[in-house]
Structure formats: C-alpha cells, structure tokens
Amino acid sequence: MDLRQEQPPRYKIQVKMVKTVALDVKSTDTVDQIKSKISAIEGIDKSQQALFFGGNHLENNNRLADYNIMTNSSVDLYVTDGMQISVSIPSVEKIIKLNLKKSQSVADVKSEIEQKLEDNKLFSQCGLSNGHTLHVLVRPTDKLRISVNVDGERTVNLDVKSWYTVDDVKLMTETFEGLPARSQILMRTQPGGAETLRDTETLQNQHIRNNDTLMLHQNIQFFLKTYEGKTLTMSMRTCDTTDKVMEKVEAKLRKKAGVYYLHYRGACYVSWGYS
Structure with a gap:
C-alpha cells in the first residue's frame, strides 16, 4: 500500500496595493510566507508589510485558514515604515535585533536597547529581596480600535495603528463601505466644534486615541440652476445645511438682490430676502 x-489544494488570493497582485497559495501558508511572496515579487521588505482581511490585522505566525481566507479573497496590504536592525554590544558580547520604525528617534532606539538588556537581568542582580514590591509600568500600545460614523447613519469599527495616516483610514473605509477615499472628509468632534483631520498626518499626531469616534462626511458635487438660467457647479459636504448652500450661492452670484428660494423636486427648503 502506498501511503502518501x-x-x-493550491488556490489564488488577491493582495490589494496600488495594483492587485495574484498569488498562488495554500490554506496552510502562514502570513509570514505570504509576505515573503510579496517581497519576492514587489521588493517590499517583510518588516514594512501590514496585511489586513475583513478589518483584521493578520499576524505573521497564523495561517490563511485561520482567517478563513479562501480562493479569490482580497487581502489589503499597507506599506509601513518598519525596519529591523542589529545592534552589536561588545561589552556584554551580545548582538540584539530591534524592530523599529524610520520615524523613531535615536532616543527611542536607546530605550529599546536598554529594555532588551534589562530584561535579561537576574533578580539577584536587581537587588531584590523577599517582600519587595515590583511596580509595573504599562507602555501605551500603537494598536487602536476606532469607530467611523458614516453620515450619522451607521458606524464602522476599524483596527488601526497610531502611525496610520488619515489617508490610510479613508482607504480602509473605502474597502468596507465602497465610498471613494477622495470624497471622504474625516472629522473629530471637539468642545469648540468639529475639526477636519489632515489627510497626510498620522492619527497619533492628531491625538486620536483608542475607542475614539470619527465623523465621516462625503464631499459631493451637484448643479444648481438659477431663475436667470445660469447653472452653478457646487461642491459641498453631506453635513452642510441649506444655509451653507445659500452662502456659497451668494458668493458665486456676488449680489444680494431679491428673494432667493432653494427648491429640490418641487419642495422649497429655504428662502430669504434682502432689503
């Protein structure tokens, strides 16, 4: 009997980047193996790759089957600024490896080195004796769970990193909601009013914290026809009021004469006049 x-079975999944790359994979392949395949094709170092499926960040040691990734599934790839370096320390005859980000400072690297060295100390070397109390300081994590409220109608929960930019969040929202990233406006509500988040800035730089809720409005374009027969092209946010629309109309027409009415499908939404 021939026992084998x-x-x-092998199948294909799709990894979404600026372009889509088809990969031949097996359900038993690990996420780390997938990153190796992407690195071989696209030249992107594995330490710079963050893979997502269904809003979940894929861990290196897990298999595709663990995330129920099947044939023709689309996996999202985000390129980070991560890198790995080796630090040689002759005084202790040791080489340690550090996973860093290019945006980290030299002080951050020194702190990482100190952490690595201190972790290997014996209790006897730390001057500890029976009955001593250890104090644990918890460092904040770069993993965040945020909520995006879409036009006040529904909420999308996203697992993100503090170093993601607002543009990254918009791309993730586009994946789940189908709303073009270029039409999205992300805002954060503050006591002084709503603040529009800057696309190229990181969540950390804009003080977005774990469990924060962001407001998403769309930038839409429509056409407004005046009684004089002139057609105005308007670009507004879905959260803008009719008063805001009329302010833009006034700025475009450059006049304050007569009584203005805003109609849509026969309904009058606002009107006012000037003396």
Whole structure:
C-alpha cells in the first residue's frame, strides 16, 4: 500500500496595493510566507508589510485558514515604515535585533536597547529581596480600535495603528463601505466644534486615541440652476445645511438682490430676502 500525505489544494488570493497582485497559495501558508511572496515579487521588505482581511490585522505566525481566507479573497496590504536592525554590544558580547520604525528617534532606539538588556537581568542582580514590591509600568500600545460614523447613519469599527495616516483610514473605509477615499472628509468632534483631520498626518499626531469616534462626511458635487438660467457647479459636504448652500450661492452670484428660494423636486427648503 502506498501511503502518501495528502497535500492541501493550491488556490489564488488577491493582495490589494496600488495594483492587485495574484498569488498562488495554500490554506496552510502562514502570513509570514505570504509576505515573503510579496517581497519576492514587489521588493517590499517583510518588516514594512501590514496585511489586513475583513478589518483584521493578520499576524505573521497564523495561517490563511485561520482567517478563513479562501480562493479569490482580497487581502489589503499597507506599506509601513518598519525596519529591523542589529545592534552589536561588545561589552556584554551580545548582538540584539530591534524592530523599529524610520520615524523613531535615536532616543527611542536607546530605550529599546536598554529594555532588551534589562530584561535579561537576574533578580539577584536587581537587588531584590523577599517582600519587595515590583511596580509595573504599562507602555501605551500603537494598536487602536476606532469607530467611523458614516453620515450619522451607521458606524464602522476599524483596527488601526497610531502611525496610520488619515489617508490610510479613508482607504480602509473605502474597502468596507465602497465610498471613494477622495470624497471622504474625516472629522473629530471637539468642545469648540468639529475639526477636519489632515489627510497626510498620522492619527497619533492628531491625538486620536483608542475607542475614539470619527465623523465621516462625503464631499459631493451637484448643479444648481438659477431663475436667470445660469447653472452653478457646487461642491459641498453631506453635513452642510441649506444655509451653507445659500452662502456659497451668494458668493458665486456676488449680489444680494431679491428673494432667493432653494427648491429640490418641487419642495422649497429655504428662502430669504434682502432689503
């Protein structure tokens, strides 16, 4: 009898970047192996790759089957500024490896090195004796769970990193909601009013914290026809009021004469006049 171990079937998944790349994979392949395939094709170092499926960040040691990634599934790739370096410390005859981000400072690297060295100390070397109390300081994580409220109608929960930019969040929202990233406006509500978040800035730089809720409005374009027969092209946010629309109309027409009415499908939404 010829006993052979049955091999899992091969199939294709799609990794979404600026372009879509098709990969031949097996359900038993790990996320780290997928990153190796992407690195071989696109030249993107594995330490710079963050893979997502269904809003979940894929961990390196897990298999595709663990995330129920099947044939023709689309996996999102985000390129980070991560890198790995080796630090040689002759005084202790040791080489340590550090996973860093290019945006980290030299002080951050020194702190990482100190952490690595201190972790290997014996209790006897730390001057601890029976009955001593250890104090644990918890460092904040760069993993965040935020909520995006879409036009006040529904909420999308996203697992993100503090170093993601607002543009990254918009791309993730586009994946789940189908709303073009270029039409999205992300805002944060503050006591002094709503603040529009800057696309190229990171969440950390704009003080977005774990469990924060962002407001998403769309930038829409429509056409407004005046009684004089002139057609105005308007670009507004879905959260803008009719008063805001009329302010833009006034600025475009450059006059304050007569009584203005705003109609849509026969309904009058606002009107006012000037003396």
